[in-house]
Amino acid sequence: xxxxxxxxxxxxxxxxxxxxxxxxxxxxxxxxxxxxxxxxxxxxxxxxxxxxxxxxxxxxxxxxxxxxxxxxxxxxxxxxxxxxxxxxxxxxxxxxxxxxxxxxxxxxxxxxxxxxxxxxxxxxxxxxxxxxxxxxxxxxxxxxxxxxxxxxxxxxxxxxxxxxxxxxxxxx
Amino acid sequence: xxxxxxxxxxxxxxxxxxxxxxxxxxxxxxxxxxxxxxxxxxxxxxxxxxxxxxxxxxxxxxxxxxxxxxxxxxxxxxxxxxxxxxxxxxxxxxxxxxxxxxxxxxxxxxxxxxxxxxxxxxxxxxxxxxxxxxxxxxxxxxxxxxxxxxxxxxxxxxxxxxxxxxxxxxxxxxxxxxxxxxxxxxxxxxxxxxxxxxxxxxxxxxxxxxxxxxxxxxxxxxxxxxxxxxxxxxxxxxxxxxxxxx
Numbered sequence: 337x338x339x340x341x342x343x344x345x346x347x348x349x350x351x352x353x354x355x356x357x358x359x360x361x362x363x364x365x366x367x368x369x370x371x372x373x374x375x376x377x378x379x380x381x382x383x384x385x386x387x388x389x390x391x392x393x394x395x396x397x398x399x400x401x402x403x404x405x406x407x408x409x410x411x412x413x414x415x416x417x418x419x420x421x422x423x424x425x426x427x428x429x430x431x432x433x434x435x436x437x438x439x440x441x442x443x444x445x446x447x448x449x450x451x452x453x454x455x456x457x458x459x460x461x462x463x464x465x466x467x468x469x470x471x472x473x474x475x476x477x478x479x480x481x482x483x484x485x486x487x488x489x490x491x492x493x494x495x496x497x498x499x500x501x502x503x504x505x506x507x508x
Numbered sequence: 509x510x511x512x513x514x515x516x517x518x519x520x521x522x523x524x525x526x527x528x529x530x531x532x533x534x535x536x537x538x539x540x541x542x543x544x545x546x547x548x549x550x551x552x553x554x555x556x557x558x559x560x561x562x563x564x565x566x567x568x569x570x571x572x573x574x575x576x577x578x579x580x581x582x583x584x585x586x587x588x589x590x591x592x593x594x595x596x597x598x599x600x601x602x603x604x605x606x607x608x609x610x611x612x613x614x615x616x617x618x619x620x621x622x623x624x625x626x627x628x629x630x631x632x633x634x635x636x637x638x639x640x641x642x643x644x645x646x647x648x649x650x651x652x653x654x655x656x657x658x659x660x661x662x663x664x665x666x667x668x669x670x671x672x673x674x675x676x677x678x679x680x681x682x683x684x685x686x687x688x689x690x691x692x693x694x695x696x697x698x699x700x701x702x703x704x705x706x707x708x709x710x711x712x713x714x715x716x717x718x719x720x721x722x723x724x725x726x727x728x729x730x731x732x733x734x735x736x737x738x739x740x741x742x743x744x745x746x747x748x749x750x751x752x753x754x
Binding site for chain 1: 549711712714715716721723725726730731733735736741742743744746747748749
């Protein structure tokens with residue numbers, strides 16, 4: 337998800353100034369993205385330069401300026417919302433790199449790496465289920481779905497550990 | 509103090525044609541009051557482990573001790589008594605007797621264990637009411653929903669106040685809502701001190717309800733994770749939604 341369209345999406349709903357954007361954004365994502373206020377201003381600047389947002393009213397206290405989406409901004413947002421996602425899958429976890437490196441050595445302790453990792457994923461599965469429950473209790477169903485997605489990914493990670501273990505055992 | 513359940517170097521080998529090692533020198537200790545989940549794919553040895561702890565099977569080698577009783581040395585009569593009074597079973601398919609009412613089903617193990625009828629009935633009714641199924645005491649299993657049947661099975665498992673409850677895929681035949689209710693009841697029992705051993709292939713179930721998850725593969729314990737119940741986790745430590753910031 338790009339911050340550019342995230343912010344544009346908020347400004348299509350209502351005019352907001354930089355600090356409000358940070359707050360509303362954090363609230364929407366339930367704390368899953370630590371947003372830097374500097375990046376918010378940077379994105380606002382670019383959106384304004386591209387004619388997708390415009391300032392509303394006078395500068396308020398501490399020089400705060402509210403922005404809203406322009407007509408061009410609203411149609412750019414609509415176009416983005418309709419696009420399918422075809423980015424490559426993010427496999428950023430270091431365990432993948434560790435696995436690749438360990439596999440290069442004959443005495444690499446790959447199975448121990450996998451077993452340690454299993455404990456981490458099991459704990460994550462539990463914590464994500466807790467977060468999902470909390471989100472539902474607060475009436476944040478769409479946020480609950482985000483945590484649900486996290487659980488399904490973690491289950492896939494656990495399955496992947498099984499596949500690795502199976503293959504390593506067969507090679508022995 | 510020793511744990512409630514102790515397995516010492518327990519192996520179980522089946523020699524029916526193919527030589528199959530179902531459990532391979534497993535050592536495991538379960539403390540009183542723990543909610544432990546044993547997880548693994550089919551063929552990992554989890555059912556074998558459950559059967560050994562249940563006193564339904566004997567190991568090829570090693571010792572199994574539950575609540576101070578060494579099952580590996582017990583006679584058949586002693587094992588039968590152990591199964592009737594020290595462990596409670598909750599199965600995937602409930603295993604209720606279809607020609608008996610709800611109340612009668614719950615009373616069966618108490619009668620077998622020689623509990624006085626009045627006392628047994630009192631316990632059964634108290635349990636059925638606690639499990640919110642007291643309105644159906646005279647019903648037959650066929651007239652109950654899956655979730656209700658499983659609650660009857662839980663009452664039956666508890667009627668002899670067992671030291672240990674063994675639950676084998678207890679939600680396997682239930683829809684997710686009824687399954688959640690059944691698991692919440694097991695959680696509640698555990699919070700009051702009941703030791704529970706859950707066997708499941710499902711990591712969601714294991715991690716949501718177990719405090720400890722033991723993973724078996726090919727008859728061996730490959731992981732033993734004690735889960736933190738409530739970590740002061742920030743969502744951002746679990747999920748990061750990120751991409752280019754500009």
